[in-house]
Structure formats: C-alpha cells, structure tokens
Amino acid sequence: MAEKIQHLTSLLNNDSKGIMNIYNLVFPRVRKFILQNKGQQQDAEDIFQKALLQITVRYQREKFEIKSSFEAYLFTTCKNLWRRELKISKNRVTNSEIIELVPAERNLALSILEQKRWELFTEKLSLISDNCKKVLTMFFNNISYKDIVKTMGYNSETVARQRVFKCKAKLSEVIKNDKRYNSLKKL
Amino acid sequence: MSIDEHILIQDFLNNKLTEKERDLVLSRMENDKDFREKVNFEKQLFLNLNDSEWSISSNTSHSEIDEYEVLFRSESTQTLKNTLHIVNSKYQLQQKKRSQSWFLYAGIAVILIIIGLTIFSPFKTSTNELYANYINLSELPSLIDRGNSEQKLLIKAQKLFEAKEYDQSLSILEQQLSTAQKNKAIIYLYTGISQMELGQFDKAEISFNTLIENKFIDSPKGKWYKALLFLKKNDVSKAKNILFQITESSSNYKFKEASELLSKL
Numbered sequence: 001m002a003e004k005i006q007h008l009t010s011l012l013n014n015d016s017k018g019i020m021n022i023y024n025l026v027f028p029r030v031r032k033f034i035l036q037n038k039g040q041q042q043d044a045e046d047i048f049q050k051a052l053l054q055i056t057v058r059y060q061r062e063k064f065e066i067k068s069s070f071e072a073y074l075f076t077t078c079k080n081l082w083r084r085e086l087k088i089s090k091n092r093v094t095n096s097e098i099i100e101l102v103p104a105e106r107n108l109a110l111s112i113l114e115q116k117r118w119e120l121f122t123e124k125l126s127l128i129s130d131n132c133k134k135v136l137t138m139f140f141n142n143i144s145y146k147d148i149v150k151t152m153g154y155n156s157e158t159v160a161r162q163r164v165f166k167c168k169a170k171l172s173e174v175i176k177n178d179k180r181y182n183s184l185k186k187l
Numbered sequence: 188m189s190i191d192e193h194i195l196i197q198d199f200l201n202n203k204l205t206e207k208e209r210d211l212v213l214s215r216m217e218n219d220k221d222f223r224e225k226v227n228f229e230k231q232l233f234l235n236l237n238d239s240e241w242s243i244s245s246n247t248s249h250s251e252i253d254e255y256e257v258l259f260r261s262e263s264t265q266t267l268k269n270t271l272h273i274v275n276s277k278y279q280l281q282q283k284k285r286s287q288s289w290f291l292y293a294g295i296a297v298i299l300i301i302i303g304l305t306i307f308s309p310f311k312t313s314t315n316e317l318y319a320n321y322i323n324l325s326e327l328p329s330l331i332d333r334g335n336s337e338q339k340l341l342i343k344a345q346k347l348f349e350a351k352e353y354d355q356s357l358s359i360l361e362q363q364l365s366t367a368q369k370n371k372a373i374i375y376l377y378t379g380i381s382q383m384e385l386g387q388f389d390k391a392e393i394s395f396n397t398l399i400e401n402k403f404i405d406s407p408k409g410k411w412y413k414a415l416l417f418l419k420k421n422d423v424s425k426a427k428n429i430l431f432q433i434t435e436s437s438s439n440y441k442f443k444e445a446s447e448l449l450s451k452l
Contacts, residue, residue, distance in 0.1 A: 014263075014270050023278040045279065049271045056267060057258045080241065087241040102247065109255035110244050117242065121235040140236035165190045172228065183251070185228075187244040 007070045011056040022052070026071050030078040039082065047085070050108060051077040058112050080115055117184045124174045132167035139164045188225060196229045314426070314452075318419045321448060322412075324349075324380070328373050328405065341370075344377065353381040372403030376412065383416050391416050407440040414445070423452055 010018025030051075031044040039047075051074055058064060066073045102110070125133055131152075138148050145157040145164075154160045175181055198204050199212045216223040234242035258264060330341045330348075340359050347356035360378045367374055379394035395416060398409035410429055417426035430452075433445035 011267065014267050016270055016274050019270065019274045020278060023274060027278065045275055049268070049275060052271055053259070053264065053268060057255060057264060060258055060263075061254065083239070083241040084243065086239075087243055091243070105259035106247065106252065106256050108259050109252045110247065112255050113249060113251060114242060114244050117231070117244075118235050121232065125236060136236070140233055141238055161194070162190065165193050168193070168232070169188070171232070187249055 004066055004070045008055075008059055011052060012060070019052070022070075022074070023048075026074050026078075029075055033075075033079060034082055037082065038086065043082070043085070047078050047081050050111075051081055054081070054108060054112055054115070057108070058115075077115065080118060081111060084111060084114065113184065113187055116180070117187060120178060120180050120184060121175060124171060124178065127174060128167065128170050132163075132170060135160075135163050136167050136171060139168075192225070193229075196226055199226065200230055200233060314418045314421045314423060317448065317451060318415055321418075321444060322380075322415050327376065327380075330370060330373055330377060332369065341367075341374075348377055348381065351384070353384045357381040357385065372398055372401070372405035372408075375401075375403075376405065376408060379409070379412060379416070383412070383419060388416060388420050410439075411441040411445070414448075418448075427452055 007018065007022055009015070010022065027044070027048055030048050031041065034044040034047060035041070055074065055077060068076075125136065128136075135148060135152060138151065143151075145160045148154070148160045148164070149157055152160065152163070154163065195204075195212065199209065204212065212226075216226055231242055234240045330345045331338050340363060344356045344359040344363070347353075347359070357378065360374055360381060363374050364371070364378065375394050375398040379391045379398065382388075382391035382394060392413065395409045395413040399406055399413070410433055414426050414429040414433070417423075417429065427449060430445045430449045433439045433441060434449065436442070439445070
C-alpha cells in the first residue's frame, strides 16, 4: 500500500528519481510484451509514457483504487493501451470503422474511459462462478463450441451453447446492475 | 433475450449471416432500440473480454472526456510529460550502456573460458599427449641384476632401450625371451614397450598379455602399460576399460595415476 502511494506521489510531484524507480521496476516487462506483440522499442517507450500520464490524470480526478500492486496495474494499463493501438491501426488498414483524427490529449482522455469500461467488464467477469468464468473466457476468445465441450466435459454442443447463454446472461446482469455502467454505456 | 436471439446476434457479430439475414438484422437495429442496445452490449462484451481486441469509444462527446482533456492539457500534466520524456531518455541510455558493458563482460568471459579450456581442458589434450605424459620409462625396473656382469646382451639391450634405439634393443630382447630364466617379466615389459614405441601395436599387445597372464611378480605392471598402449593407439574405450580395472583396488599398481587419467579421458 505504502509503495502504491509512493509511486503515485512520485508521478503527482514530478519526482524524476521516483519515476526512474518505476521505470526500473516495470519498463523491462512492458518492453518485452510489446516486442513480442508486433511492436518496436519506440512503441514500448511511447506506451509506457502514455500509461503513466493516464494513471496520473485519472488519479488527479478521482483518486481511484488500485486493487493489485502498482506494478501489475501499470503493466495492465500498458497492455491495454497497446491493444488499443493495435486495434486503431487494424481499423485504419481494414477501414472498417472511421477513426477520427483526434488531438493527443482527447485521445488519452478517451483511453481512460475505455480503460474504466474494460475494468468494469473484467471485474464483473471475475465475480461470477468459476465455471461460468471459464466457459465465457473461452467463448469470448473465439474457442469453438467443439473445444468448449471437450475442455468442460459437456455432453454436446447444445449443452455448451445453453451454458454460454446462461453464463452470459448472468454476467450481463451484474454489469448492468453496477452504477458505473450507466455512464459508460454511452461511450 | 432468447437463446435464438443470442445465436443470431453472435452470428451477426462474427459475420456468419447471409447478406439477406444481415440486412434484416441491420434494419431491425435501426427500428428497434432494445434490439440495438442488445447488439451493442454483446459487441462490448466481446471487444472487452477478448484478449486481442479492444473497444474504442465512438462517442467523443461523453461528458467526462472534456474533464480529462482539460487535465491532460493542464500545466502540471505538461510538466510531467516533459519529465517523463527526460527520465525515459536517461533510462534508455543507462540500459544501452548497461547492455554494452554486459556485452563487454560477456566477451571477456568468453575469452577467459577459451584460454582456460586451452590450458586446462582435458578435451584439448590428445590421447598421444596423455600417453607421453604418463609413460615414465625412468621408473622401469632394470633388466640387469646387480653384480651379474655376465648378462652382456641384456646390458646392451638396456643401453639401447635407454637411448631409444628400440629397433635394436627389441631384436636382443626377443632373442632373450626364449633363453632367459630370470627376469622374464621385465624382459616382456621392455619388449612390449619397445614394440609399442615402434608402432607394432598388435605385437605389443601380445607381449603385455603374456606378461599379465603369466602371474609374475611384475605382471600387474602389464595392465598399466597395456592401458597406455591403447591410449597411444587412440582406442580410448579399451584404455578406459583397463584403467577401470586398475582403479578397482587402491593396492593395484598405478591406482592413483589410473584414476587421474580416467578423469582426463
């Protein structure tokens, strides 16, 4: 807890030494992840700086609670920002969605809300039963019903479909019942 | 939502519908608000919970966005942005230097290992070198009994042997083997070594075997020289076999040397 506050304070106070400490703790992992996922050194450096800015600005506004360690949270933020970058460049290539050219600051502001929506969805997924969590994780990651049947030991694909349907209904319910959802659904 | 509707929406999101079916869904989305919300929610579930996807927000007029944007544009955030930029450059430079020195140390370590292996490694020592290091002819017992001046031929053979004139010493030794009554074991030993030095490996093996099999007091010496013979022949596995036999008991002749030699093979 003390460390979490210490890192956040370093960012809020513009403390170079403290920020260097954060770099030493987390940057190597982020770099490795980005290099292994179609990125370059420069991407890792950009994403890391964006993530630190995102966390600082969000903390300035709402003093949100970081439930994991600061290092784990920063790593997840970087990971999500990189997923976002990949998605934007994919959309640009396929031109399936028109991505407006928005100023960097507005883009970062959008990324905070997207992160908050992602946190709501993943947090709720972790709250439903282990069995449902397992089935839905496979389902959302495009694992075929055939493989879901095999992994979960169901009798047929029909059973798997019904299970996915029921678990998804449960997840939807807990997401929609959270007060954060009302604001985030307008995104 | 019914299970049929769930399947329909999934197929729509996964582009598994025919053009006609797809048009129907799109028109329903346009006219039916509830259905549109269901489709959008399903899409959000998928984009947020699929590890390689991300849900980009399309509504840039969301009220909170402006608040965050103001904060991003604030002086304090711009100062932090500059600090992050500076710290990043400093960190990357440090890493570069660290990896350069790592390469330097790794390079030095590799050189030291190569030098070490060249000097100390048994793998770099050929079997012939090992043979030369372990054959110590000066420790061989003499062919001649003290005070027996009548053994002229053996004295000559001994001298020739010591002068490494193995060819000449061998002809005397072979002749002596058929007549000598005493010191036969030593004569076999000198014969075998001379043959070995002359490259007559098969003959040398027979000489050492005869020495070993005849149970003379000096017979055990035969095993050690037979091991050296195989070493000279570069037949490591046979050499090792004999050396293992020698190391079976610490009272065996050349027990210590045999163990040492085994560790180098």
